Amino acid sequence: MKTSPPKRALQFLRWFCREDYLEEIEGDLTEVYIKEAETFPRKARWKFTWSVVKCFRPEFMKSFKNKYPSNSYGMYKSYFKIGWRNIIKHKTLSFINVAGLSAGLTCFTLVALWVTDEMSYDKFNENYDRIVRVIGTTQTESGAIESAVTSAPMSQALKNDFPEVENAVRLAIRGDIVTYKNQQLYQPDILLADPSFFDIFSFPLSRGNPATALNEPYSIILTQSSAKKYFGENDPIGENLTINMYDGSGYGALYKITGVMPDPPKNSHFRFTMLASFKTIEIANPDVLTLDGWGDSSFYTYILLKDGVDQKAFSEKISHFYGKYVGDLFDIWRNLYSYKLQPLRDIHLHSNLQNEIGPTGSINNVYLFSAIGIFVLLLAGINYINLAIAGSINRAKEVGIKKVVGALKGQLIAQYLVESVFTTLFALGISLLMSWLLQAVFTQLTGKILSPFDSLSLLYSLLFVSILLGICSGAYPAMILSGFEPLKILKGNYQHGESGLSLRKSLLVVQFTITIVLVTSIIIVNSQMNFIKHKDLGYNNEALLFLRVHGNTDVIKGxxxxxxxxxxxxxxxxxxxxxxxxxxxxxxxxxxxxxxxxxxxxxxxxxxxxxxxxxxxxxxxxxxxxxxxxxxxxxxxxxxxxxxxxxxxxxxxxxxxxxxxxxxxxxxxxxxxxxxxxxxxxxxxxxxxxxxxxxxxxxxxxxxxxxxxxxxxxxxxxxxxxxxxxFPSSLLDYDFVDRQIGEQYWAEEQFSKIVLSFSFMSLVIACLGLYGLVSYAATQKVKEIGIRKVLGATINSIIVLLSGSYFMLLGISLFISVPIAYYMMSRWLENFAYRTSISWWMFVVAGSMVIAIALITVSVQAIKAALMNPVKSLRSE
Amino acid sequence: MAQILGEFEELVLLMVAAQHDKAYGVSILENLEEELGKKLNISAIHVALKRMEDKGFVKSRFGGITEDRGGRRKKYYIITALGKRMLDEQYALRNGIYRRIPKISFG
Structure with a gap:
């Protein structure tokens, strides 16, 4: 009877034992085992295993460090050499790859910059999580109106009545005329605040004492840039500025400068150039603290809550807290006015109230732009995948030879991944350069001065994203390439990769769907902007000039x-x-x-x-x-x-x-x-x-x-x-009414510009990819075209042969994109009470525009291929 | 360089010499077990053989394939001249000292 020794022990032995010893040891162990197994099979098995374990000693083990101490440096060198040669050999393809990837990464970089900035608002405040703003709700027949403003007596009352309140501050913001050295200048964004401002928000003072600087009426703190504007390099502390603000005379009041502070961060939801004491308002308008004052909602109230206060519960608690202060008026006001709290973190992105203290952002735009940024990156990645798969046929022989001389699948995958990561990193370099060059455009579009080189963490994440992009877009082609069977390839009867074709086609559909959606959006946005421009507003706004008087008594009197x-x-x-x-x-x-x-x-x-x-x-x-x-x-x-x-x-x-x-x-x-x-x-x-x-x-x-x-x-x-x-001493501050009206749509103008640049980008990227694919198909089919021409095919029929299939894909994209674009843009139009309607021609225009551009791209290649002399392509065989 | 020959190694070497040109792992194991009258583990023999091969006391060659070893070849060991001299020295050392033992009577 033949029995074999325990399998697992034998496997283990074979795994660890040095190969020059294995023959002898395994042979001896087996011989002993077979002899013993005749009498005690069970014992023999144990003994065999035990002997294997006893052999498990360093001198019998093989070296795991380097099975073949081969020269892997040469291998890596060849990866780069071959990668480089490929780039050089297929110049168009490589250019398209790098151009597409860097365009995508540039968009992504700019979007990432914008999004991180939007998300960072007010986070510089140490008490970020504990600061809330009191907002008012007014019931009207047409529904509730929420407003960011509250009345002046409120903050003190809240502080007195509720132990949850640690501190409170009132703010007011206005722009006014500053008279300095007999010159009048308009100074925008002068903030007025209680002294507690510095305890609640984190704004440092570079000169002056934060505890006292805002105590007295008519005292003012300048920011670094406004101090420079009026006083140059001189020390402004103790000097006076005449400002036409809260003065009885109409000629301006003297404000004493009690401090200087660094310019406030740009990512604060309110911006200011000067900071005056709120006491000024109380002195100039004593009414604000009386019963009438409770009805005068012109100020902003911010509260610093104590640690651990439940904001929601507290917000409900204060809804009608003013009742005991307003006497009989409460009977009427009870149903009209209520108050609640809004966390600081919601103000910039989630709040769009009446009388906001400054322009707010919109979380929808953050989502929208993030989505667009990722989409464009996706487009670029898809390009790479498509072109790499198409190009893989050319590299089949390379793979075949490598496999024959012993390359492992993993090594081949690694090689192609190295190539794609290398390409994306190259593209990242270009895109960083591009975003640096595009800085001016970016600032013009968004009003933000940001650079990708400001934040190290952003650079790291960009690097991470690029490597990820390289791996993701390289993975599928790498799998396909490394999966080729060497025998088939080298025999020469290798069939063109039909397997990748359906994937390639669906990726193309995705690309063009995104592009058509974006182009449709831009058409709809534009038609709404046109609607706004040409809408009859019910009054004349052309050639109308208006002057701002700024409370100048001279002007009013004269x-x-x-x-x-x-x-x-x-x-x-x-x-x-x-x-x-x-x-x-x-x-x-x-x-x-x-x-x-x-x-x-x-x-x-x-x-x-x-x-x-x-x-x-x-x-x-x-x-x-x-x-x-x-x-x-x-x-x-x-x-x-x-x-x-x-x-x-x-x-x-x-x-x-x-x-x-x-x-x-x-x-x-x-x-x-x-x-x-x-x-x-x-x-x-x-x-x-x-x-x-x-x-x-x-x-x-x-x-x-x-x-x-x-x-x-x-x-x-x-x-x-x-x-x-x-009025020789008064500032002439004039503007046009139509410009003022246009300013209301600033956000929409920006939006349409940004969407326009993105749709342009995505169109370019998608067409680049298409161009690459078609030129590839044309080179693959060069012999087929030659034979067809020899047999009498017309140029037209060859163009149709090459571009026909793309036409159908574009049709599918159009079909998919219409509902997506319709849904997205009707949501956007809901922002307007008066809006244009989405009509079918917009989709037709967008679709036919994209299809026309795509077909032009395709035809350029197709015509080139069709016009080629068949002798050239057929001569070699 | 003073070559060291361990006690177990000496036994194995003796057996390799005794079974001249016919010694391989299992035969050494079986003969030693018989002589010593106790069970040994084959891996101990292997360790001793490999060490002595490194020291140059034995050399080895592969034999033909036999069925009862799972298709693996036997590895035959022969004592080298150095090994033989080592054994001789060992033998002379022990014999010399042994001979110096006086006649002792154990009551």
Missing amino acids: FAAFKNELLTNPLISIVATSNAVPGAGFSHGESETIDRNGKSIQLSTARLRTDSDYFAAYGINLMEGRNFTSEAAKDTIQPIIINEAAVRMAGWESPQAAIGKPFRIGGTYGEVIGVVQNFHFASLHDRIEPLAIYPVGERFSRITINLNHSESSAAIVWLERTWRRH
Whole structure:
């Protein structure tokens, strides 16, 4: 009977034993085993195993370090040599690869820069997690309106009433005229804050004491750049600046400089150039702390909560906390106003309230751009995969030979991965260079000054992403290549890789789907922007100039003479005063009137104060009733003009019915004397709200001037001269109404530019890939084309042969992309109350544009191949 | 250089010499077991043989394939001249000392 020794022990022996000893040891062990197994089979097995274990000693073991101490340096050298030769040999292909990858990586780098910056907002604050903002909700007939502003007495009341509050600060922000050395300059973004500002937010002072710098009224801290602007290299501490802000006289108040601070970080949700004491407001307007003050929501309240306070629960607790401070008013206010908390971390990206302290970002844009960045990277990766698979046929012989001389599958995979990682790293180098060169464009698009070289961690993650991209896009081609069977390849009957074809085709479909989606989006965005530009806003906004008065007493006093002189010039037709111009946002407030049954009702309306010329200047159509008289501001019963939306909201049957109705605005009683047609005084994002217009008198802050269309520049020159003669010491700060209106769509303009650049990029990348694929197919089919031509095929039929299959793929992409684009863009259009509709032609245009470009790309190669002389391609065989 | 020959190695070497040109792992094992009257493990023989081969006391050659060894060849060991001299010295050393033992009577 033959038995064999225990398998596992034998395997183990064979695994560890040196090969020159193995023969003898295994033989001897087996002989002993066979002899013993005749009598005691079980014991023999144990003994065999035991003997193997006893052999497991260093002197019998083989060296695991280097089985073949071969020269692996040469192998790696050949990887690079062959990789390099491949790049050189297929110049077009390599160029497409590197160009595509670096375009993708450049997009990705820029997106990553932007996204990390957006996500970093306010994180520099040490108390980031504990800071919350109090926001107000106002119930109106058209729904709840959330607003970032609150009233001045609130912070102290919250501090007194709730142990959860560790500290609180009030902020106000405004831009004003600074007079320095008899020169007036407009200084934007002056922040006013309580001294607790420095305890809550993390802004350091470079000069001055944070504990006292904001204690006194009319004290101000300058940032480094504003200190430089006014004082150069001189020490500003203890100096004074005259600012037209909270001054009784109208000539500006003296602000004492008590500190200097470094410029605040750009990734703070509020930005400022100067920081004045909030006490100033209390001194100038003592009303803000009275009962009236509770109704004056013009300030921002931030709270530092104690550690471990449940923000949600506390937010509910304060919803009507003001009740005990406002007395009888609470009966009315209870249903109108409530408050809650908003965490600091939500302010930049998740908040879009009325009266935000600064422009906010949008988390949707962060998602959208991240998605686009990844998509573009995906496109570039797909290109690489497609071209590498297509090119793999050429390298089949190389693989065959390597396998014959003993290359392992793993080594081949490693070689191709090294090649692809090498290519992506090369592309990363180019893309870093590109993003550095594109910095100016990037800054123009996003308003951010960022460089990929600022953050080491970003560079590391880019490196990581590139290597990952290289591995991912190299993996599949590497598997295919290393899987070739050497015998088949070298025999010469190797069939072209049909296996990779369906994958290649589907990747192509993915690429073009993404591209068509992006191109469709850009068409829809553009058509909405066009819609905005050409929408009839209900008033005239062309050739309208407005001046900001900035509370200059000289201007207000000398206005009548100034106006009269302006009107003598034929280039100027109308001069009107008001407290606001369309596009800049009107203030909101509570009004009261009676409905058609005589029942008193509350309305929340936008407010505008104008003179009688305002309607003519803007071409606003008075539907019913009469205009203000020129002395209207002095009337005992305040005349009020409302818009159609207000008529509808009050529930009156017609504009005529509105005339003569009592109408209280805040504390002033008045009567409706006229109704104007609806006009878009706010942006097209929002529906037209009810509006109450009442006389401005001498409290105007804007002067609107109608210029002659064709000679506006001459008119401006003349205007400047006249202004200087009338108000020699006052700043002339003018702007155009249409520019002001356009500014409301700044975010959309940026958005459309960014989407445009991305769609361009993705189109380029996709076409590069397509070009590569077709030129490859053409070289593969060069003999087939030759034979076809010899047999009489026409050039057209060959072009169709080469490009026909791509046409179908593009068709599929179009089919898939339509619903995706439709869904995405209808979501985006929902941002606008007034919007264009998505119609079928947009998809047709986008689709046919992409297909046309793709077909041109394909045809260039196809025609080249079709025109080739068949003698050339067939001669060699 | 003083060559060292361990006790077990000496036994194995003796057996290699005794079975001149016919000695291989299993035959050495079996004969030693018979002489000594106790069980040995084959790997001990292997260790001793390999060490002595390194020291140059034995040399080896492969024999033909036999069926009962799972197709593996036997490895035959022959004593070298150095090995023989080592054995002779060992023998002379022991014999010399042995002869110096006086006649002792064990009551």
